[in-house]
Amino acid sequence: MGKTLATKDAVSARMREVRRVLWVVLLLNLAVAAAKYAYGALSGSASMQADGIHSVFDSFGNVVGLIGIALASRPADESHPYGHAKFETYASLAIGVLLLLAALEVGTSAVGKLVAGSYTAEVTPVSFVVMVGTLIINIGVTAYERRCGKRLKSEVLAADANHTLSDAFVSIGVIAGLVAVALGFPMADPLMALVVTVAILVTAFDVFKHALATLSDRARIPEDDLRAAALSVTGVRDAHQVRTRGTEGEVYADLHVLVAPEMTVGEAHGLSEQVEAAVQARFPNIVDVLVHIEPDDGHKD
Template structure:
């Protein structure tokens, strides 16, 4: 499936689940507030406010679906997935603010017994209906979240479940109040507030960690490193970095290959590593691989060595007497361990003493290491 088609299906799923959630939560909000007032239950009214928060987050998801699934462009080369992350932070903040308001009101009622309400049995029925409705929304939304790897849908699913759990607390609190423990209704509202705050904090904090490019957990990173090390042609792995982008992961890594490998073979190995990583984990959507002939994680011993144009200029200077034997375009340079190792391919086969002289002259340059000589006969 193409990335464009996958993004389109993801957008449809996000909008569909948010629309279903919005309709259900609108009905629950109205029902809980009305019957909370009629049935004199502070806990049910608080739960109605929670459902109103659920409704607002459903609307967030609906709008986020439109923008977060847009394809990458020149200004956003990694796509727009973090719009979803920002909405998830906003969702968490809404939950926390909601919980503070409920907790404040509950505390006032617990400290002033005259403000306590006396619930009626109708509240139990509404709370039970809320439990069934929100657990159904949780299951429905979580299936879509897992299928499309959406952190925002997952957060919204847990929001639905938190409403279901808060309704369970309401059910218990109201039942206790009906049995004579009048403070239990307000206490249940305070417990609901705590639960809402906890879920809101977890969702917001996880998304903030993503926004500041927190890497994958140590177990996942270790698995990725082990997988790469076992690929044919890879001699080492270093500078492995990971980050999240919406519901996806991005990996960039340096891999060490044979130090005298050709550029094309090194590229072929890197593409093979990239393919295996993408196939191994559906969450990984982008992999950048840097090829190294040596481990440069701590230091790069070859960083101050001269580039090709300067090296050839120096070689022409020391080889000027025998330059007729050489095709300077056939000089291959290998930057390793703080030295430049040279491979020379002759256009003609010089006398042994000539090639030996050329090797000695090249090695007069302080940065030159091993010099290898190849002539037409040796290439046949």
Template sequence: MPYSNYDNLAASSEALDKHAVARHTTWVSIWVNIVLTTAQIVVGVFARSQALIADGIHSLSDIVSDFVVLAAARGSARAPDADHPYGHSRYENAASLFLGTILLVVGAGMLWRGIERLLHPEEIPEVHTIALVVAVLVLVSKEGLFRYMLRAAQRVRSAMLVANAWHARSDALSSLVVAFGILGNLAGYRILDPLAAALVGLMIGRTGWKFGWNALQDLIDRGVDDATTVTIRERLLATPGVRTIDMLRTRRMGDEIVVDVHILVDARLSVSEGHYIAEQARATVMLEPQILDVLVHVDPESDTKGTALQQWPARSVVAGAAEALCRANALTLHDVKLHYLNNGLEADVIVEGLREPARSGTDGADGTPVGGGMEPSSQSVADALTARFGLRAVRVLRVTGDTSAAPDGTDVATLTTPAAKATAAGPAVD
């Protein structure tokens, strides 16, 4: 059963702060890249440096990437709606995939062009000194931009902004390669300029592949890392009433995490108490800042044992048969409580006017029938239900005292003897 509250998932102050930081840092990046792109391409043409022109095209792709980040940040900050109950955080994953694709294509083009020039070294011109000055200026600017953006991204825990920051670092590294290529060209090794251009293309393509692949994995619901999974598991197991957990699954929505889990509780707890334990488990996991939502399914026994609970009869069938049997034996049926377990179905038949609790089945050791000393009518009801449905155990209990005293209108006598095990044939359950 799901336990979730989508009212404040995306409209939190943290989400709004993330959007504001993304907008501010991205605009800073845009203006810096506009200045650098203009300088690199213009100077690269006049200084005849293919490496500097390639780096300028790289900076131009950064501007396009920055506008994609702005659009994604705006979209991911929108509140959940009927069509997107988990919010719009995956705009960030889609944007990261798009950014990676852009970088991969740009890098491949630059690599191809650099290789072409390397195949014709006689056509490589001598580079002007001004190209080296611009390359160093770009290197310093991109490194400063990286440090500024990374601090902001880590403060608001945004994977998309972290990716954009490391994109700036890759730009700085590529500018370093360009500077060395231009320096080598000026020293008489003209082949180093197109070689630097090819290396820049290779670096950009590698960065694009890395970002795009990770974003694609998140879009197809890759689980979180092992350390985060261990933390979630420990929080669940520390919840009072949780015996163990099964089927712990995680997936990312942008920078946030959605958790699905099955918890095992005492099989004979009331539904409301099982729900309470599930809520406690959910609240414990939600203390982790990256958790968006937790869906908790309550199991009375492990789901991993290959159970066949659907083979057992529904409540309406058993209750109808119990009522007919009670009526035939001059008893008044008050309630029927069923326990669907891996090793069989058990029933508590609650009647009015019975002097002693009745049980049906065998003692499970030597096959000796139990139930001696019971009223014949109650014994008949228990035996008939056991034989008809192959129940593991049937307990016939009586109502005592004021029936309005209990929340459900019953005050049932407590059975102090162990449950009997029925021997009647029924559906096979491991």
């Protein structure tokens, strides 16, 4: 009972930390989006406005992430005995959808300018100050969010970090476009907006790929590693049918353990608890372990 309570407390602490990171990133993304879009509108730069729209969708992604984490934090109940952790995955999928909508918006605007031959961007020193300043912020946000995502094994933070990283690459493209416009190539501005579109689509693909890995119950921990943790317990002769699933932050595992045939039920039960403890000690992101005891009599069922 104590171990279950400790696990629940750890999950709750993880969710609170993820929520805090999302709030910090949301505020920074809103500041970056406002700066880029406002100056892009004033200067007539399609690529700067596109980059600003991309940053706005970053902010929407943070909001979606906060909603997903709020739902994922709910405890297990009768209708969801395994908890609500996959709502975090659904939130990352929603971020992917927002990315697709952003790509549509940016791409449509760029194509419209190219077709109409409307190249209105005005490049000033302030343009570069705005873009370089927001680029530095984006790089810092990406590093912070990615580090937190790895530490907390959060799919939402990982997806959002990739989203913000794409924004940084896009900003670099926009800066390159502004340089080209200043050198006398006004068509470069909407062309770089198309590069923005491609970058967003690539990011969306990566988000969908990671989310679908969870929803398809992809194994989260190598079978040999989990088997080694079980074999570290004295009395365990072998382990097989090792399976894991769930989100990166909340993994469910089950395995069959072979023990001496003469072992009593009470001894086998005690051994299974030792195996559970050993597995969870080695892999803290495992929130539940199901151990099936089998006699080592030459048959593996």
